[in-house]
Amino acid sequence: MIHRRFASFLACLALALQFAPSVRAFQDEGGESKTEKKEGDKDAKDAKDEKKKPDRWFAVANGDVYAGHEGLLRGATVLSKNGKIEAIGYDLVLPTDTKVLDAKGYRVYPGLVAISSQSLLGNSASDFEDTIDPFNSRMTLALATGITTTGSGSSAVKLKRFSVDDMVLNEKMFATFSWSNRAPRNKKELRDKFRVTAEYLRQYRQWQKDVKEKKDLAEPSKKGVDNSCLSVLMGEQTAKFVSQDRDELLGIAQLAQEFGFRPLIEGAQEGWTVADDLGRAGASVILTPRDRRPKDEQQAREGGTSIENAAKLYRAGVSVAIVPRVEGVDLGGIVGRDIIHLPIEVDFAVRGGLPEQAAIDSMTIVPARMLGVSHRVGSLEVGKDCDLIVTDGDILHYATFVQWAVVDGRQVYDKEKELFYAGIRPRPVVEAQAHKLDKGETETTPKEGDANDAEKKDGEKKDDEKKDGDKSDKKDDEKKDGEK
Amino acid sequence: MKQKLLIALAPCLALGVARADLQAYRVGRAETVSHGVIEHAVILVEDGKIVTIGEDLPIERGIPIVDKPEWTVVPGFVDCYTRIGADSEGGEDMSPEVKASDELWPGADDYAEIIKYGETTLGIYPAGNGIPGLAVAVRTKASSAADMVLKDPAYLKIILRADSGSKKRVKDGFKKADDYDEKVKKAREKWDKDQEKKKGKKDDKKEEKKDEKSDEKKSAADDPKPDDKKDGEKKEDGKDEKGGFVPPEPDAKSKPFVDLRKKTLRALVSINTAADYLHWLDVLGKEDIHWDLRCNLGRPNADTDMYYVVTKKEFDLDQDGIGDKKVRVVIEPLLNLMPGTMRLRNMAVEFSNAGAKVVFIPRSDNLFDHKNWLANVAEIVGAGLKRDVALRAMTLEPAELMGVADRVGSLDKGKDANMVFLNGDPFEATTRIQAVLLEGKLVYGEVNQ
Numbered sequence: 038m039i040h041r042r043f044a045s046f047l048a049c050l051a052l053a054l055q056f057a058p059s060v061r062a063f064q065d066e067g068g069e070s071k072t073e074k075k076e077g078d079k080d081a082k083d084a085k086d087e088k089k090k091p092d093r094w095f096a097v098a099n100g101d102v103y104a105g106h107e108g109l110l111r112g113a114t115v116l117s118k119n120g121k122i123e124a125i126g127y128d129l130v131l132p133t134d135t136k137v138l139d140a141k142g143y144r145v146y147p148g149l150v151a152i153s154s155q156s157l158l159g160n161s162a163s164d165f166e167d168t169i170d171p172f173n174s175r176m177t178l179a180l181a182t183g184i185t186t187t188g189s190g191s192s193a194v195k196l197k198r199f200s201v202d203d204m205v206l207n208e209k210m211f212a213t214f215s216w217s218n219r220a221p222r223n224k225k226e227l228r229d230k231f232r233v234t235a236e237y238l239r240q241y242r243q244w245q246k247d248v249k250e251k252k253d254l255a256e257p258s259k260k261g262v263d264n265s266c267l268s269v270l271m272g273e274q275t276a277k278f279v280s281q282d283r284d285e286l287l288g289i290a291q292l293a294q295e296f297g298f299r300p301l302i303e304g305a306q307e308g309w310t311v312a313d314d315l316g317r318a319g320a321s322v323i324l325t326p327r328d329r330r331p332k333d334e335q336q337a338r339e340g341g342t343s344i345e346n347a348a349k350l351y352r353a354g355v356s357v358a359i360v361p362r363v364e365g366v367d368l369g370g371i372v373g374r375d376i377i378h379l380p381i382e383v384d385f386a387v388r389g390g391l392p393e394q395a396a397i398d399s400m401t402i403v404p405a406r407m408l409g410v411s412h413r414v415g416s417l418e419v420g421k422d423c424d425l426i427v428t429d430g431d432i433l434h435y436a437t438f439v440q441w442a443v444v445d446g447r448q449v450y451d452k453e454k455e456l457f458y459a460g461i462r463p464r465p466v467v468e469a470q471a472h473k474l475d476k477g478e479t480e481t482t483p484k485e486g487d488a489n490d491a492e493k494k495d496g497e498k499k500d501d502e503k504k505d506g507d508k509s510d511k512k513d514d515e516k517k518d519g520e521k
Numbered sequence: 522m523k524q525k526l527l528i529a530l531a532p533c534l535a536l537g538v539a540r541a542d543l544q545a546y547r548v549g550r551a552e553t554v555s556h557g558v559i560e561h562a563v564i565l566v567e568d569g570k571i572v573t574i575g576e577d578l579p580i581e582r583g584i585p586i587v588d589k590p591e592w593t594v595v596p597g598f599v600d601c602y603t604r605i606g607a608d609s610e611g612g613e614d615m616s617p618e619v620k621a622s623d624e625l626w627p628g629a630d631d632y633a634e635i636i637k638y639g640e641t642t643l644g645i646y647p648a649g650n651g652i653p654g655l656a657v658a659v660r661t662k663a664s665s666a667a668d669m670v671l672k673d674p675a676y677l678k679i680i681l682r683a684d685s686g687s688k689k690r691v692k693d694g695f696k697k698a699d700d701y702d703e704k705v706k707k708a709r710e711k712w713d714k715d716q717e718k719k720k721g722k723k724d725d726k727k728e729e730k731k732d733e734k735s736d737e738k739k740s741a742a743d744d745p746k747p748d749d750k751k752d753g754e755k756k757e758d759g760k761d762e763k764g765g766f767v768p769p770e771p772d773a774k775s776k777p778f779v780d781l782r783k784k785t786l787r788a789l790v791s792i793n794t795a796a797d798y799l800h801w802l803d804v805l806g807k808e809d810i811h812w813d814l815r816c817n818l819g820r821p822n823a824d825t826d827m828y829y830v831v832t833k834k835e836f837d838l839d840q841d842g843i844g845d846k847k848v849r850v851v852i853e854p855l856l857n858l859m860p861g862t863m864r865l866r867n868m869a870v871e872f873s874n875a876g877a878k879v880v881f882i883p884r885s886d887n888l889f890d891h892k893n894w895l896a897n898v899a900e901i902v903g904a905g906l907k908r909d910v911a912l913r914a915m916t917l918e919p920a921e922l923m924g925v926a927d928r929v930g931s932l933d934k935g936k937d938a939n940m941v942f943l944n945g946d947p948f949e950a951t952t953r954i955q956a957v958l959l960e961g962k963l964v965y966g967e968v969n970q
Binding site: 159160161164167168169170171172173174198199200201202447448456457 | 683684685688794795796799800803826829830836837838839859860861862864
């Protein structure tokens with residue numbers, strides 16, 4: 038045991054030595070850039086302000102990084118600067134004041150995105166900047182689920198703990214319309230609105246061209262034009278419908294194709310029966326795989342719910358986002374149906390045939406796209422926000438826990454520190470972890486060291502260095518395998 | 522020290538017989554709060570003020586002595602945040618001009634009761650939500666409302682919650698102060714112009730002298746002081762033409778916020794949760810004012826999450842924590858449950874260790890809680906709060922919060938003789954209050970030999 042510890046200490050030393058020169062190089066770079074700024078900006082105050090706020094570095098090291106888009110980097114490090122991902126990869130140079138979260142043996146996923154939720158942010162569903170409660174336990178529970186961004190109403194908001202600033206990513210994303218079999222007149226009216234608006238838009242675009250030549254040309258009349266329809270047709274907002282019924286879904290698909298927009302449909306329980314039509318219409322759906330709906334027995338055709346709903350829609354090219362039935366944290370009813378069981382809800386879609394990557398996408402990048410924030414969250418890529426979760430296993434496995442959650446390059450959740458799940462399968466203490474990850478165990482080298490402690494001590498350092506060399510070679514091999 | 526005492530007593534001796542209001546107290550122990558503990562303390566009181574205090578001082582013959590070697594004396598307790606003796610009706614919105622001093626009623630039975638518990642100074646705040654108005658510092662016993670007042674206003678109460686409404690109210694308040702500044706600026710410009718016109722009319726010979734004078738005036742008026750006001754009044758009367766610039770008076774609604782910026786008034790910000798604190802810092806922005814916090818730890822069914830914002834360091838906050846800001850926190854002597862758990866936290870200790878200044882108030886305004894105030898604080902001392910911090914939190918700290926520390930809150934020469942006599946250590950369970958002095962007068966108990 039003592040020998041092992043000593044070996045790991047030497048390994049650390051070796052690593053440190055390896056990093057040392059490059060760290061210095063990094064500092065030099067920093068120094069240069071600072072002097073440049075000073076020369077450039079004559080304003081001394083600005084320079085002072087910059088000095089006050091040094092760059093905030095944060096790294097999640099040595100985890101298996103599931104970056105999204107089927108990208109997997111085993112034992113890689115994610116480095117962030119001021120909340121944005123600076124680099125993902127191996128042998129990264131970490132600046133001296135980097136806070137490091139060692140994720141060796143754990144998995145790193147992008148933070149989950151709950152397409153819609155309730156009450157995670159505080160007591161209000163609007164004015165988040167003024168009303169957010171960044172200490173409330175519902176937010177903590179959501180982070181414990183892995184959710185780092187959520188849709189609330191038409192806004193996309195980050196679960197930014199310990200801060201009341203800059204949590205809103207996007208606002209007014211959706212224009213909500215109703216399309217129901219029970220109100221045929223409304224359907225006609227909506228179609229008319231779209232028709233008038235489309236006609237207006239055509240005239241307006243023509244006018245935009247013509248007005249360059251004839252400057253006194255009158256702008257087309259906006260009479261009868263619906264602003265929601267206009268912003269949908271202009272691509273500023275997404276048209277959102279709530280519908281379960283096959284006929285309604287077909288109607289929405291037709292409407293969308295007729296006027297050239299991509300609808301977002303919440304519910305879509307009978308979507309599997311018209312998957313191809315929805316796919317052709319470029320629809321996206323928000324599903325709850327465990328929702329139930331009986332088949333209408335008076336109809337001969339297919340209907341009702343199917344566990345294959347998500348899978349069939351996905352195969353037809355429909356973007357699928359998944360959300361549990363209860364959008365808040367619910368302590369009543371059957372356990373496992375509220376927002377803090379998002380991955381478990383997704384599992385039911387996997388059970389119905391949805392590929393696992395699509396399942397992960399359905400709670401990361403797809404909802405991020407729907408909320409119009411996929412340039413910032415939903416996958417781990419350089420330049421995006423450093424919102425990630427570190428789990429002790431496959432995110433889709435029912436026994437997996439989020440161990441740490443990171444938002445904007447800042448650790449906001451630690452399973453062992455919050456009391457909700459700390460008692461369940463406690464994280465092994467660091468020493469035990471070091472033991473688990475001892476070189477002698479991970480690599481199939483003969484147990485010489487144990488037998489000949491005394492002999493080895495002299496040559497140990499060199500041996501360790503050699504081993505490191507071996508390891509990096511192996512990693513390269515793995516990479517190549519991955520590429521193949 | 523002895524010599525000083527003799528000098529102090531010299532005029533009395535000259536009178537032959539000691540004056541009726543001169544009284545000496547010799548007790549086993551005096552907790553001065555401001556400068557530690559004095560064993561075998563002698564306190565000499567004259568005209569309701571402490572003339573001198575020290576260890577084992579000789580007392581001139583003729584001065585009546587209360588000799589209680591088994592007693593301990595502490596300063597009269599200061600409850601800086603109470604509505605006792607007043608109703609709980611107030612406005613909902615922004616009314617910073619409302620004064621609690623307008624609703625004082627010295628005849629309330631409660632005052633006669635709480636003075637028995639050693640509370641000699643109170644801070645009565647205006648009821649209501651939003652920004653309810655200005656609190657007043659009062660003595661607990663007086664014959665009229667005007668006589669009760671020690672300091673008015675003592676502080677401005679602001680209620681801040683994590684909602685747009687309450688944040689907007691604060692912003693509006695400071696906007697009013699901005700408007701006032703604008704008004705002063707305009708008045709100033711107008712005044713300057715008028716001066717120039719007057720100057721033009723003056724004779725050529727006197728011009729040089731006048732110039733010098735007006736320069737002086739300007740420099741004096743650059744920072745408007747109360748002195749200027751007097752000059753201005755004279756000028757309006759037309760008696761004195763030399764008068765400087767008079768800034769216009771702010772109206773009642775904006776005055777508190779103008780005073781906050783001038784730092785002649787403190788704000789006491791009432792918050793319930795950690796989120797409220799961050800929102801307060803958010804709405805405060807770069808405003809530089811004196812402020813303290815009232816954290817309600819005793820809400821019904823309260824799990825408090827205040828521990829999140831005690832220091833910046835522990836949870837890596839964007840902002841400074843309450844301890845880092847070194848402000849006062851007015852709290853009840855209570856142990857709180859961590860949310861969702863059965864773990865108790867001693868917030869008073871956490872605040873105190875982090876650098877914040879703890880101010881205790883009774884758990885509620887029920888007489889029962891006033892009666893048990895000292896016992897409840899003793900519980901917190903038992904749970905780890907430093908003894909001197911606890912005693913200070915009931916005396917000098919609230920006095921400083923209300924700006925009356927020059928008169929009450931500690932046993933010091935020149936301060937009001939507000940004293941509480943106990944038959945032992947204040948934080949021992951068996952200790953009871955034996956007598957209470959308010960400005961030298963015995964208002965409770967017996968001190969007969």
